[in-house]
Amino acid sequence: MNTARILVLAIAGCAGLAALYLASGRDEKPAPAPQVVQLPTVDILVAKTDIGLGQALKPEDLQWQTWPAATASTNFLRRDTNAEAIRDVTGSIARAPFIQGEPIREQKLVKSDGSGFMAAILPSGMRAVSTEISPETGAGGFILPNDRVDVLLSKREKNSDRTGADIVNSEVILTNVRVLAIDQAPKEKDGANALVGKTVTLELKPEQTETLARARQSGVLSLALRSIADVHAPEVKTEDLHNKRGETVNVIRYGVASQATMQK
Known part of the structure; x- marks a missing residue:
């Protein structure tokens, strides 16, 4: 057998083995695709958009959104x-x-034909x-509804010896009360909406209404804005504030610091 015939037989054998390998591979089943579990949903x-306190709802403020049925509360409005x-x-x-994307709940709404909003x-x-x-003195015009404030009373009194300037006495008469409303007209301030108020509506207990009256x-009454962290701060009773009269406090007016005594 010459060399050429041996070479041809070798090539034919390799081709046969390759064909056998390819044929055996076709019999293997492809791996199954992973199944995607479809969770039940509800609209x-x-x-x-963001909806502010006291804002009347319009159709363009609302939309339907797909939500997992397992986490949809019974308080949500479902399609x-x-x-x-x-x-x-x-x-x-x-x-x-309401913030954008927050579910609408009737518990956070007041019907237009129901009782007044404030009530x-x-x-x-x-x-x-x-x-x-x-x-x-309204905290620079940045007091908004739902903020917590202290109410201060300032009184100007004549100096008894008539030789000096009038004496200004200031005292805190109410602490940590909630602002329900402050005027109605928004005013642009440094690129942001603020309420520069002349009239404020406060949430008070019956005995506090007498103190304010x-x-x-x-x-002259003014407000001191409190931190949002003071929502659950302990309440200071009116009688405790009265007991603190006679103490010296720092009064700052137009950037000038002075001292005043809270009268008993």
Whole structure:
């Protein structure tokens, strides 16, 4: 057998082995694709944009959004049980803010044909009292509804010896009270909306309304904005504030610091 014939037989054998390998590979079944589990969903009504406290809801503020059925609360408005929910809540007033994408709940709404908005947001036993304040001492115009404030009373008294300037006495008459409203008209300040208020509505207990009513006739009222962390701060009773009179406090007016004594 010559060399050429041996070479041809070798090539043919290799080709046969390759064909046998390829044929055996075709019999193998492809690996199954992973199965995707489809969770049941439901359409619920959510805020399409941020909705502020006291804002009346409009259809363009709302939208339906797909939500996992297992996590959809019974308090949510669902399309399968209330397809006309957008029409039903249109015109209602938000008694608490909604952020974009937050589910709409009727517990946070006041129907336009129901009780007044202010009466609806007041907790049981509390009172809403409006009073004038000094605009230039209203924390720079950045006091908004739901903020917590202290109410200060400032009184100017004549110096008894008639040789010096008038004496200004300031005292805190109410602490950590909630602002329900402050005027109505927003004003642009440094590129952001602020409320420069002359009239404020406060959430007070019945005994606090008496304190505020007396103070309105005695001098000028101003507000001191508190930190948001003070929402659950211990309450200082009115009688405890009265017991602190006689102490010296620092009074800053127009950037000039002075001392004043809280009268007993």
